[in-house]
Amino acid sequence: MTDYFEVHERDGAARLAELRLPESRETPALVDDVREDAGSLWAREREVPAGEESALTILPHRAFPGGTPDEVQEAFAVDYPDLDGPSAAVVSPETADDYGTDAYVLSNAQELAGHARAFVEGLIDTRESIPADAGLYLSGVATPANVSILAYAGVDLLDADHAVVKGTQGKYLTTDGERFLEDIEELPCSCPACQVPREEFGREDCAAHNEHALQTELRRVRRRIREGRLRDYVEGQARHEQWHTAVMRRLDQQYGHLEQRTPVVRQAELTAATDDTLNRVEIQRFAERVTTRYQNRFDNPLVLVPCSARKPYSESQSHGQFHDAIQFRAHTVSMTSPIGVVPQELELTYPAQHYDTVVTGEWTPTEREFVANVLEAYLDRNDYPRIVAHVPEGGYRDICERVEDSLGLDFEYTVVDHPTATESLSNLASTVSDALKYSKRERQHNTIRAVADYQFGEGAGDELFGEFRTGARYPKLRVNSNDGEQLAMLVAQYGVLSLTLAGARRWVDSDVPTKRIEIDGFVPHGSVLAPGVRDASPEIRPGDEVVIEGPKAFAIGRANMSGPAMVESSRGIASSVRHVTEQ
16 A cells, blocks of 8 residues: 555656655656665665655665576565555566555666666566556666656656766766767756856766756656656657667557556647657557447448648638538548548547647658558448548548558549649539438437447447437537436537436446446545545546446546556545536
C-alpha cells in the first residue's frame, strides 16, 4: 500500500504524481536531496532504518546485475520491512513484486540504458509487477536529453548522479546531447552556473549546469504531461539520439501496455509530424474501432473526400463546398493521414477533430500504406451501391486505385485539377444527382448510433437506443426515449456520448458489455476514490464511460484511470461521478 506516493494525472504510461513529504514533490522529479540509502546487504548486514517522513528511505537491499540466474536471485531475496515513512525497495525485472513500499528502484537501470529492447522489456516487466500507484525510480541514468523518453516510458523518480558525473568529466549536457567542454566557444545556457565568462567556466560549473539543465527539462516534461502532449514532444526530442528513437519505437510495439494507460478522449491537440505518429495508441485505436465497430447505415453512395486543415471537417470551407454539391445525397467519408478514414458521423470523435499534421502536398510511403490498409478494411466491412472518389491526383488517388484493385471495386473519379475547382464540384454534383436525399432525422440518428458503436462496441447503437428521438442541435445532440426521457448527450468537445442514469440502466440491462466499477457501501458525490473500489472491469480505460454500483448507490461517470489501476491503487481518483442515485 502506497501511503506517500499518489498519481494525480496520466498521459499514457507517463504520470504526474506527488511524493508526499513535508514539502511535497511533484514528479517526474529528482530526489537526490530527499533520499536516504540504508545500504547494500552484500557488504554486511544492515540495521532496519527507523524511517522518517522527510525522506524517501531506500531499504537495505541486494542489487542483482542483469543475467543473474533466477535461483540465485531467489536464494538471496530480501524481506523488506514496513517503515513509518516513505520507503523504496530495490528490485530487478525478475524480482519485482508488491513489497508494500511507496517506490521501487530498478537495480540494473544503468545496464539497460543504451539497449532499447532490453530497456523497454525490463521496464515494462517491472512496471506491471509493482503496484500501479507506486513510484518507479531509475538511478544514475538521467540526462537533460533523455528524461522525456524516461518519463514517457513510465519513470517517476530520478537523480542527477549521472549528469553530475558527466560534468566532472568535462561534458556539457543539453537537451540535444552532450559536448566536450573544450569544444564549447560560447555558453549556450542562461542558468546560474553559466553566468560567468567562458574562460572561467570549469568542470565544477559544468556539473552544476548539468543539474540545472536536468531540472529545467523536468519542468518542461511535467508541463507536457499536464497538457496531455508529452508524446508530441518525445517524437521531436527522440531524434537527438538513436537510442531514444529506438526506445520510442519499441514502446510503440508494446501496444497493450500503452493502450491500457492511454485516455480514450481528451481535448489536447495531437501533432502529426513524423511517420512514427502513425504508431501512436490514439491513431491505432481509432483505426481499429472504425474498421471493426463502425457500421454504415446509409443506403446512399459513398463519397471519399480529402481532409481539411480546419476541424471538424464540416466547418471548413472546402467541405462546405463538397456539402453544397452533394446535398445529402451521399455518405461522406474523409481520407486523412494520420487518422485513416473518418466517416462523417465520427468527425467530432477524438482524435478526428483534435489533430494537426504537416502538409507538404506529398504522402510518404508509410502514410500511403497505412491509409490504404484502413480504407481497404473499411470498404471490406461496409457495402455501398456506388463509390465516388472526389480526390486529387497524387497520394489520395494512388491510395484509392490501390484499394480499388485490391477489392475488385470500381470507383468513380470526379476531380479535375483540384477538388474545389468549379468543374470538379460540378462533376461531383452530377454524379450523385440521381440519389435520394437522406433526412435530417436519419443523419442525426445514424450519428448517435455510429458514436455508440465506436464508444461501446459493435452493434451498441441499435442495442442501447433502439427507437429514440433527438433534441437540440448538432453537435450537441440529446438522445431521448420515445416517451421523452433523456438517455444521453453527444459531447461536442470529444465526440462521445455522455449517459444519464436512465441511459446507464439501459446499458446495464443490454447485451452490450458494461464497464463497471464496484464500490463499497457509500454514496459517491463528485468522484470515487481508488480505496473505495472493490472491483472494476479490466477493459476500462481512462476517459471511458463507466457504471458505478454498490450496495447503496448506482451512478454513471467517467474513468480517471484504467480498470486494473483502480483495483491495484490505494490512492487517487478512480472515476468522476456525473449522476448518482441512492438504492
